[in-house]
Amino acid sequence: MKTGLRVIAVVVVLAAVAYWAAAGANRGWTKTLIPVKVRDDITGIDGVTYQKKFVPGVDFLAIAVGTAIVATGVSFLFRTKSNLKHPTKE
Amino acid sequence: MKTQLLTLLAFTGLATSVFAAPETFDFKDPKGVNNAGFKLDAPLESINGSASGITGTVTFDPENAATVTGKIVVAANSLILPNPMQQGHMRGDKWLDVTKYPEISFEAKELKNVKTEGDVTTADAVGTFTCKGVSKDLTIPVKLTYLKDKLSQRVPNMKGDLLVVRSNFTIKRSDFNINPGQLEDKVSDEIGITLSIAGASAK
Numbered sequence: 001m002k003t004g005l006r007v008i009a010v011v012v013v014l015a016a017v018a019y020w021a022a023a024g025a026n027r028g029w030t031k032t033l034i035p036v037k038v039r040d041d042i043t044g045i046d047g048v049t050y051q052k053k054f055v056p057g058v059d060f061l062a063i064a065v066g067t068a069i070v071a072t073g074v075s076f077l078f079r080t081k082s083n084l085k086h087p088t089k090e
Numbered sequence: 091m092k093t094q095l096l097t098l099l100a101f102t103g104l105a106t107s108v109f110a111a112p113e114t115f116d117f118k119d120p121k122g123v124n125n126a127g128f129k130l131d132a133p134l135e136s137i138n139g140s141a142s143g144i145t146g147t148v149t150f151d152p153e154n155a156a157t158v159t160g161k162i163v164v165a166a167n168s169l170i171l172p173n174p175m176q177q178g179h180m181r182g183d184k185w186l187d188v189t190k191y192p193e194i195s196f197e198a199k200e201l202k203n204v205k206t207e208g209d210v211t212t213a214d215a216v217g218t219f220t221c222k223g224v225s226k227d228l229t230i231p232v233k234l235t236y237l238k239d240k241l242s243q244r245v246p247n248m249k250g251d252l253l254v255v256r257s258n259f260t261i262k263r264s265d266f267n268i269n270p271g272q273l274e275d276k277v278s279d280e281i282g283i284t285l286s287i288a289g290a291s292a293k
Contacts, residue, residue: 027134027135028134028135029134029135029173029175029176030173031172031173032172032173032174033170033171033172033174034172035138035140035172038123040121040123040244040288042237042240042243042244042252043123043235043237043244043252043254043288044235044254045123045124045125045254045286045287045288046286047121047122047123047124047125047142047286048125048127048140048142049122050170050172057173058134
């Protein structure tokens with residue numbers, strides 16, 4: 001259990017960093033809408049429409065790292081198997 | 091007789107052009123291109139958004155641009171930010187409170203420093219800016235472009251003229267009771283506004 005939680009923590013951080021990098025390594029906040037410029041040739045106005053797209057930001061990374069820290073912290077609450085097999089004599 | 095008729099036609103044309111009546115332009119855009127952008131500085135990245143719910147009318151006389159009057163209204167619940175949490179905060183009661191104050195508007199009363207070259211007029215529009223229930227007199231730079239007989243190219247089966255209004259100006263959120271004095275280290279007091287809108291005057 002102890003090792004399992006630590007493995008999960010590492011996997012969560014690596015997966016989050018990989019997804020964040022693959023999605024464009026956005027150093028701003030997470031976005032769920034992306035502005036797309038639309039030009040009106042008659043008036044010359046650049047309008048803005050929004051396209052639904054999830055772009056993870058630094059807050060996404062922070063949540064992943066936070067989750068990993070919690071998982072690692074919880075792992076310290078479990079004893080290792082060797083401690084269970086050879087309990088200390090008093 | 092022919093000469094008299096031509097003279098009459100020429101005078102009629104001249105009178106029409108000299109005494110052209112002011113036109114009223116409707117800024118409800120069927121193409122949805124009209125937009126008001128806004129920008130606030132913030133530590134991680136600037137907060138950039140836009141609003142598309144624009145309505146209003148402007149009365150413009152192509153022969154006397156200085157007489158422009160009108161009101162442009164932005165629906166507060168059409169303000170969009172790419173980050174859903176920021177958008178929720180922006181529309182909430184601490185910031186814009188869009189439920190209680192559904193409109194942001196600018197009502198132009200007169201133009202100053204008017205300069206016209208061809209179809210393009212630049213000026214300072216004097217008027218009243220209203221946001222979150224607070225109204226303040228404001229003078230903002232505007233650029234007006236009159237596009238005669240161009241409406242049919244933009245909206246098929248409609249004849250008329252277009253008026254494009256562009257403006258860049260800055261307001262302070264503290265002046266309009268938008269979370270005044272709070273979180274200024276995270277969201278700047280100054281809000282940069284960019285207006286790019288086109289109105290139609292159908293004939």
